[in-house]
Amino acid sequence: MVGCRGVVASLAVMLCVFVVSGAAWADLTGSSVSGTLKLNASSANCFDPSVVSSNPDCTIGGAAYIPAGAGNSSGPTITVPDYFAFASAPHAFQANFSSNLLDVYYICSSETCPMPDWVMTFVDSAFLGATFTEIGPAPFSTAFATDPTAALIGNTITISLDGQQVETGIYGIEYSIETPTTGVPEPSSLLLLGAGLIPAGGVLRRRLRLRA
16 A cells, blocks of 8 residues: 555656656747947947947948848847847948847958957847857858857846958857746646546545545
8 A cells, every 4th residue: 555655755756747847948039139239349339220320439441330121220129030230331240039049240341351349248038047059150151260259147148259350251150049938738748647646646545545
């Protein structure tokens, strides 16, 4: 005869399995990301169209602007999937967010470019508890000569790289962002839990009848 302690222990194990089985990996789709791009240690946010149009620190070549179609064309926040962009010819920067990827690009459209020091930061509550991992060169790009420094702390991703002379091309790096969440349990998990509870209930009823 299985005692009450054994039944409780069995239930505890089943409940733990049930809770763990409810854990899932979500994606960033639909979340709002705020972004900044700072050049040459300036405090100006060159992903913000209201700053780009008025702050000379964003003019590192020709006229500085936010390219048409970029998610930050009306402000420094995007809704995933979308992208941030900034240009001051021959320089351009872009950061593409998809469901669980971040691709960061620097584009040189001249024979050579003195790429400036740059720092990008991205803030989103969905980043909390996420796993942030470098994958390698971003699609359709060449790897940077030196990988940017990148970290996820709390709800903020920070990526930076010192300036360097580069030739014409698209340079990029890709990161994965895996965001954990507690999901709704699968129907099979509910059935498994129910299947465990029914025999346990029978054991308890028999135990009570024997005591009566």
